[in-house]
Amino acid sequence: MSLAESSSSKIPGFNTRAVHAGQAFEPRTGAVVPPVHFSSTYAQEAIGVLRAGYEYGRGTNPTRDSLQEQLAALEGGTAAFSFSSGLAAEDSMIRALTRPGDHIVLGNDAYGGTYRLISRVLGEWGIGNTPVDMSDLDAVAKAIAAGGAADGGSAADGGKTRLVWVETPSNPMMKITDIEALATLAHDAGALLVVDNTFASPYLQNPLALGADIVVHSTTKYIGGHSDVVGGAIIVNDAELAEKIGFVQFAVGAVSGPMDAFLTTRGLKTLGVRMDRHSDNAQAVAEWLLTRPEVEAVLYPGLPSHPGHELAKKQMTKFGGMISVQFKGGEAAARKVAESTSVFTLAESLGGIESLMNYPSEMTHASVKGTELAVPVNLIRLSCGIEDVEDLIADLEQALDGLAGTESGS
Incomplete structure (x- = not known):
């Protein structure tokens, strides 16, 4: 019996979820650890009639699905997406939720790779950004309100803050930001709050429970935990966001491979x-x-x-x-x-x-x-x-x- 099928109404503790979520034993042999599914494609019963919903590895894979169920259970989300790297996760999420002329407010001590992606790669695509001290809520509010105007645009020509992006603790200045307060600021302006939870991990902090809309991880770090796998993840608890992000992941294809997903799942259990x-x-x-x-x-x-x-x-x-x-x-x-x-x-x-x-x-x-x-x-x-x-x-x-x-x- 899987964790989801448990008759108890009480939500299991963190470590119980880490060990059991998405990890039902293999029914044919009884193997306690689910097998790694390397197949790139799946036999169909008839044209368009799939077995258990599996068609092609870029879209779905049982090993990746197990990891995604595990991630959602630990972050308190309803959907999770496992990517080939943390930056691949960030890139797909931003492309799913913004358009040229939109604007991102992010911490002025953001991870260098995140800033490079947003400013140099997506900046050429027309996405503006304003780095700001996230502990200064007045400065954050002004940056959100300025939107595209901060980069030479305006609300009239489509510039609007779509995402407020924070790392807490931040990398490497170890700043702590009030997630609940930022969520209120973002939502009042019609923006979404993205929290990079890599440093804390879901064991120490649950941003979705504090009002965040999206949680991002480099699963290479604490979630994998053994310096032997590169990966990233996005977790949400909104069906519309999940549909948009899931579509871009499928269309772009930056998915984690089966062995990477297995290694990440193994690390996540501890x-x-x-x-x-x-x-x-x-x-x-x-x-x-x-x-x-x-x-x-x-x-x-x-x-x-x-x-x-x-x-x-x-x-x-x-x-x-x-x-x-x-x-x-x-x-x-x-x-x-x-x-x-x-x-x-x-x-x-x-x-x-x-x-x-x-x-x-x-x-x-x-x-x-x-x-x-x-x-x-x-x-x-x-x-x-x-x-x-x-x-x-x-x-x-x-x-x-x-x-x-x-x-x-x-």
Whole structure:
């Protein structure tokens, strides 16, 4: 019996849903783990008469369907779509919901790849954008109202804000934004609120329950969780939105393959227990970093000193595994630390079981150098894995000890 067929009226807990949603055993053999369906096409009983609704792999695939059911169950949505990457998900969603002349308001510390997609790729298609500090609700409201006028257009020539886009926590500045307040602003203006929930994951935060219309994920990160699969997802709870996004996904074809979907499903089953460990490790590392004289600032919402701490306590269950650190020694210090660790691996990406370190200015956010979205050059980003926290701290300690003599601002 599947989770959906359970006779209980009580919604199962998060970890129960993670393990069982979309994961009914295979009926012929009783295999507890559903098989991976690699077939690209499906035999029809007669012309136009499909078996269980399957026709061609770009449109539907049983393994991808299982993952999508799992994602919807965990985010509290009614429909989910699994894509070949997070940016493919974003691109298809934007193309489904906007037209040339429309406008997007997004955070002025958005992920570099998202900003590149919106400004350079879709900008040439006629989609305008205004980056704004999402914690300043008055500034957000003005940017929404300005719409296309902010990019030389006006409401009269079709310019209108269609999407308000926020990351919370943001990448890499770790800003926390009030999802409920943004939803009200967006909806009052006839716009949709998109929340990138990658850093928090559905275990720590559920934007749809807070009023968001669309949740986007890079499933490469915490949802996959093992640094072995690239993917993206969109989750909604509105049938009209689901129809529009589903059509573009089918028409464009940026779907996740069967093996990618299987690996993502396997990772998602342990998301809850992993996020507990990621969050606990990050909290301990952040508190330790505060004791170090080399550190200028620790950006982590679990610290009472973080400006978004109280809001994070309200809309998140824990504070996540991501920390950003700024150094008094400037760029030279940040670069030296980034290249001096062994447990933390210097690499792109985040959210895997292993700890990763990133120098955003030259790595994940190199595409926004020289813009108002540029990342401070004295900042590194830590993705705390599930290793023993004592080893993480010891690794950082030897790296920071090596900063002796680094000149400020050099």
